[in-house]
Amino acid sequence: MTGRIPLMAGNWKMNLNHLEAIALVQKLAFALDDKDFDQVEVAVLPPFTDLRSVQTLVDGDKLRIVFGAQDVSQHTGGAYTGEIAGSMLAKLKCTYVTVGHSERRQYHAETDEIVNAKAKAAFANNIVPILCVGEGLDIRKAGEHVAYTLAQVDGGLAGIPAAQAEQIVIAYEPVWAIGTGEVATPEDAQEVCAAIRARLAELYDGELAAKVRVLYGGSMKPSNVAGIMAKPDVDGGLVGGASLEAEEFVKLVRFRD
């Protein structure tokens, strides 16, 4: 993890209304202290409808928690009912946005081309994309998980210049481990995270690859976080279920304890 500050990002998915969001962020802010924030970047990714409330709280109380969105439109604006533009997220001071989460790929038919366009839309608005990649169970069983995941990395990064790529966060999330309680072993996580970093070195260069944070996501919880975070190419977690309870999420932030 040389020189890279770990990132723990809570993907709340379609959970918590704006009042519940405020309550959870307040609990996190109360439980975490400067030592935590010096060692780990802590991010929450609430539903769109919560963002304004979270922003007001974070700004007003000068919290060190950062926040972002779970999706962004590939379009800049106009007749796209239900979509949210990158400029709107930037106006709310979003630091991050996830692109290509497996649930978006599966339920909203997002292809690598769309994910790539969304990553570009994020960068165009100075928002850092968290590019989610990872294989399903059939692909893992066939032993093709590394090649499959790297193809998603290639697709997601197509045409993105080094000056932007060096800021990106990549989250390796094996689909079979998301929300299933089935966690990848630390070795599984390390294998693919290291392969992603090696691919970044091929696509760009070694210096850039050494800067990019590669996260693991998939049923990360207090009982397994230390083993996963001990791996040299894992720089944090994209956390679903365990990010909805302050106590659990704080334990993940304090993975070293």
Ligand code: PEP
């Ligand atoms: C996720 O949705 O990105 C995720 C990793 O979920 P969970 O932690 O619940 O498996």
